[in-house]
Amino acid sequence: MILAAAVGTAILLAIVLSINWFPTHASTQINRTSTLYDVLLIASVPIFVIVETVVVFCVWRFRMRPGEELKDGPPIHGNTRLEVVWTVIPALLMFGLAGYAYTVLRANEANKSGAMTVQVTTRQFAFEFTYPHQDGKTVISPILYLPKGKPVVFKIRSYDVVHSFFVPNFAEKIDAVPGITTTLRVTPNRIGTYPAECTELCGPGHSFMRAAVQVMTPSAFQAWLSRQPNNGPPPIGAPPSGVSAASSKGPAKTSKPTAAAGKAVFTSAAGCSTCHTLAAAGATGTIGPNLDQRLRSDCAKPASKRIRGPTLEQCIHAAITRPYAYIPSGFHAGIMPADFAKRLTSAQIAALVKFLSSAAK
Ligand code: HEC
Ligand SMILES: [Cu+2]
Structure with a gap:
């Protein structure tokens, strides 16, 4: 039985240790965590194999034989030595592994100088x-x-x-x-x-x-x-702590909106391209309307038929800042973020409008 357990442990350990449980290691943290996993495997594989070997052995050795259907097993009342062993060993193992895991956690979260x-x-x-x-x-x-x-x-x-x-x-x-x-x-x-x-x-x-x-x-x-250029205020949301909203909005307002800047906002932090398809931005999102089709068929319509605003630019501006005022058929409110007017600076919205109106023509 001991031989079977030793052979089983060796085979299973060789298998689990040869598996890459983590992707390519690219930080000092992942090296420590990966070593911790290997130690956990080395500790748990022998226990698993020993328990399974004893179970299989007992099933075979103490199985019911013909004629024993009505027999009961011998009455056993406790075995102090066995109980001490199966309490102390797991307890030591648990404290040891938990202590080691704690040191890994502390090392991974340690505050390093010059960070x-x-x-x-x-x-x-x-x-x-x-x-x-x-x-x-x-x-x-x-x-x-x-x-x-x-x-x-x-x-x-x-x-x-x-x-x-x-x-x-x-x-x-x-x-x-x-x-x-x-x-x-x-x-x-x-x-x-x-x-x-x-x-x-x-x-x-x-x-x-x-x-x-x-x-x-x-x-x-x-x-x-x-x-990198000075991005001034963050493209979306509240400015990072320490930068006041009023002062950080200053430089952005003075620069003239350009379609290129609008494309940058569309494809990056504002997240428009995750939801919309637009060839000019290389965007292939499918959660919102396809803007290649919709901008031409809605905002670029003759002024009298346009729902959102009298000019192409106003229509696009309204679609970005008040998305639920008009919902194209097949879509519903609550998906397009409704707070771009707050999240984006006016310069960024102007740049977006410029970019989308050029893409709609
Ligand atoms: C979470 C997904 C999502 C994001 C992010 C998103 N949109 Fe939308 N957008 C939608 C959905 C859904 C609709 C249709 C419903 C509506 O109008 O509210 C829509 C509608 C529009 C429309 C009107 C299209 C039409 O058919 O008339 C325009 C223009 C638009 N979005 C532009 C943008 C721009 C610009 C951004 C980035 C600043 C953006 N969207 C970000 C999902 C999104
Ligand atoms: Cu998320």
Whole structure:
């Protein structure tokens, strides 16, 4: 029986340890978590095999034989030594593993000196990353760029419902809860591109709520950061803590709206492209109306037949800022976010209108 258990343990351990339970390791955290998983497997596989071996052995050894149908087993009342053994060993094992898991958790969440803080703002259905104010500018990006080897502290907030920020290759995840800021610490340690995804069912566009994470060399990261324009106010939602809404809206209003800027808003943080199809933006969303067809057949109609506004621009503006005032047939209210007038700056809405009206012609 001991031989069978030893052979079974060896085979099963070889199998479970050869499986990659985690995707490509890209952070110091995932290395620790993955080692913890291996230790848990090494501890639990022998126990599983021993228990199963004893069960199978007993089923065979103490089975009922012909003529024993009415026989009862011998009455056994306790075995102190056995009971002490099966209480003490699991208790030691449990305290040991829980203690080890705790040290892994502490190490993964330890506050490292020189960490960079990145604000992660979530909304239906997009992530947005804001970098520390530097050289008088605020950099906001729909793609998460990170320098290799630098500890990062993510401050995660939500503008609407509960979302969750998860990068499988970092093996770290935390919810974004409206009204509070949650914190996640990661030290990326492998150059590459990885997915970030929302792992909380947050609405009809949930499955589109993804972002790319790019870990690059520190010098490439600095070069990227210094190339970025000042994004001024965040494209959506309340400005990050410390930036007052009034002052941050200043520079954006003075710049003239352009179709290119509108396209950038459409395809990035505002999340329009997750719901709408629009060839000019390379967008293929299917939750909302196909804007290639609808803008031409609705807003571009002769003025007298237009429901939303007398000019093409006013029609598009109304569709963005008051989406439920008129609902195209086949759709219903409550899906297109109704608060873009608040979430986007007037300059961004103007840029969107410019972009969509040029796409409608
Ligand atoms: C969560 C999905 C979703 C997002 C995000 C979204 N929309 Fe919509 N949109 C819809 C739906 C659904 C409708 C149809 C119902 C309605 O009008 O409210 C719609 C309607 C529209 C219309 C009117 C189309 C018509 O048929 O007349 C326009 C224009 C529009 N959206 C533009 C935008 C822009 C610009 C953005 C980004 C700032 C955006 N949408 C973001 C889902 C979305
Ligand atoms: Cu989400």
